[in-house]
Amino acid sequence: MPHVCRPELELTSNDWEVLEHTVTILGHYENAVKTLEGDGIIRMRKKGYCGSYGNIWDVIHGFEYLLEVLEHYKAVAKDFPEPEHFTVGINMAWEKLEKYYTKLNETPIYYAALAFHPAYRWSWFTDHWAERQEWVDEAKQMVQEVWDNSYRGLDILANTATEGPVAKRQKRYHNAFEEHCIKACRKPMRSDGSKAFVSDEYEAWQAQAEHGDDEVRDPLEYWHERKLDYLHKTPADPLLTTMSALERVLSENPWPLQKFSTLVDFSGENIAFLSRLSIWWASCPETLDHERRIDAFNRALGIYVDFVSPRDAEFPLNLSSADLKPLKDVFERAARITCGEGRNDLVTPFDIEPTPASSSLGSSVQYTGEIPEGFCGGVFDDVQTHVKYLVFVNTWPKFVEAMHQPSHWSMPKFSYKQDTVEVARLPSTNIMDCHGVSVKRGEWKRRGIVFDNESMVRVDPDET
Structure with a gap:
C-alpha cells in the first residue's frame, strides 16, 4: 500500500x-x-x-x-x-x-x-x-x-x-x-x-x-x-501621468494631444492611429453579417494602409517584425490588390518623387474579395498596446508638463519657401493654406507662409 x-x-x-x-x-x-x-x-x-x-x-x-x-x-x-x-x-x-x-x-x-x-x-x-x-x-x-x-x-x-x-x-x-x-x-x-x-x-x-x-x-x-x-x-499631478489619464484623453478629446504630438513631439502618426482605431472599434457591431464584415474589413484595411504598411503609409508606425507580420498576413494581399505596388520603394524609399497631396490612401480602398480567416475585432490589439505604450512613456509626459506651463504650450510657426523640406508629421488630413494650396503632410513649401496656432489653417505672415 x-x-x-x-x-x-x-x-x-x-x-x-x-x-x-x-x-x-x-x-x-x-x-x-x-x-x-x-x-x-x-x-x-x-x-x-x-x-x-x-x-x-x-x-x-x-x-x-x-x-x-x-x-x-x-x-x-x-x-x-x-x-x-x-x-x-x-x-x-x-x-x-x-x-x-x-x-x-x-x-x-x-x-x-x-x-x-x-x-x-x-x-x-x-x-x-x-x-x-x-x-x-x-x-x-x-x-x-x-x-x-x-x-x-x-x-x-x-x-x-x-x-x-x-x-x-x-x-x-x-x-x-x-x-x-x-x-x-x-x-x-x-x-x-x-x-x-x-x-x-x-x-x-x-x-x-x-x-x-x-x-x-x-x-x-x-x-x-x-x-x-x-x-x-x-504643476503636473502624478496621477495625470497615469495610463488611465491618457486613455481618458484619447477617448474624450484627443485633438490637443494630436496637435502637440504632430508639431512638437513629431509623432503625430501614433495619436492619429489610436484615434482612428478607436473610431473603427466603436463602429463595429458585435455580430457581423457578410456585408458588414466586408465593410469592417475595408475600414480596417484603410487603417493598415495609412499607418502600418511599409509600402503604403507615409509614416509607418514603428513596429517590430513580430508585431508587423500578423497584420501583413491579414491585410497585405488585399492592400496589394487595392493599392498596387504602393508608394514607397522598400530599398531606396527616398529616390522617388513625392506623391501629390491627396486624401489619405486608406479612405479610398475598396476590397471585394474573400476576407482572410485571421480577421477579427482584435486584429490590431497587440499593435494598439505597443503604440499606446510608446505614447505613454514618450509623448504623454511631455504633453502633461507642457499643459501646465504658465503660458500653456505654443505651437511652432513654420515658414517655408519654394523647395520642399521635411519638418513635421501631420495627421492624415489635407491642410489648406490661405492661397487654397493643399499642403502634403510632412512637407512645407517655403513661400513665407506660417501656421496659425488656433485654427490649424495657414495664413500669411503679415496677417499674424
Whole structure:
C-alpha cells in the first residue's frame, strides 16, 4: 500500500473543515489581488458590469480588507477542534501582510490617492485608524509636504453651500472586496451654507464635501470635471501621468494631444492611429453579417494602409517584425490588390518623387474579395498596446508638463519657401493654406507662409 494511502494519514472531518476555511481565506486574497490588477480604466465588463480594476486608491482598502478577514478567522480559530496549525498560518499571513502594509510609507501617493478621493478624504483615515493617530498624522504630513512644495496656490474663500443630492446608483457588488470598498465611502456632512476662510485650495476642498461625493467611483473623472478650477494653478499631478489619464484623453478629446504630438513631439502618426482605431472599434457591431464584415474589413484595411504598411503609409508606425507580420498576413494581399505596388520603394524609399497631396490612401480602398480567416475585432490589439505604450512613456509626459506651463504650450510657426523640406508629421488630413494650396503632410513649401496656432489653417505672415 502506498504510504500516502495509510489509514492513519487519511483526512479527518476536522481536517476538511480547516481546508474549507483555508480555501475561503485564499478566495478573499484572490478577490483583492485580481481587483487590484489592471489599468484603472472604467469599461464594460462581463455580465454587463461597468467598472475598473487596478485603482491606486483601492490599495489601502486591500490591506484593510485582508486584515479584517484574518482578524475574523483568528477569532473563530479557537473553536476548531485542533486550532494550533490553523492559528499559526493566520499569524504568519498577518505578519507578511503587515510587512508590506508598512511599505506604503515609502511614497505619499497611496495616501494622497485616498485622501483626494471625494468619497473618502481624510475622514476615512480618522475613522479606520482611530486607535493609531500617529499613523494618520504621518500620512497627513507626507501629503502636506508634497502640497506645500509643489501645489499650494493662492488664498481663496470657499463657499461650502452645495447643490441638492444626486441620484443614487444601484449597489452591485461583484466580489466581497468591492463591497468592502464601496461600503467604506462616507456620506458628506450637510453644509449650513456658510462661508469659511481657508488658507489654500487643498484645505478648501477637504472642508467642502458635497452631496453625492459618496457616490463617486472614479476620482479621475471627478477632478477632470473640475480642472478649470484647479489645473491651471498647479504643476503636473502624478496621477495625470497615469495610463488611465491618457486613455481618458484619447477617448474624450484627443485633438490637443494630436496637435502637440504632430508639431512638437513629431509623432503625430501614433495619436492619429489610436484615434482612428478607436473610431473603427466603436463602429463595429458585435455580430457581423457578410456585408458588414466586408465593410469592417475595408475600414480596417484603410487603417493598415495609412499607418502600418511599409509600402503604403507615409509614416509607418514603428513596429517590430513580430508585431508587423500578423497584420501583413491579414491585410497585405488585399492592400496589394487595392493599392498596387504602393508608394514607397522598400530599398531606396527616398529616390522617388513625392506623391501629390491627396486624401489619405486608406479612405479610398475598396476590397471585394474573400476576407482572410485571421480577421477579427482584435486584429490590431497587440499593435494598439505597443503604440499606446510608446505614447505613454514618450509623448504623454511631455504633453502633461507642457499643459501646465504658465503660458500653456505654443505651437511652432513654420515658414517655408519654394523647395520642399521635411519638418513635421501631420495627421492624415489635407491642410489648406490661405492661397487654397493643399499642403502634403510632412512637407512645407517655403513661400513665407506660417501656421496659425488656433485654427490649424495657414495664413500669411503679415496677417499674424
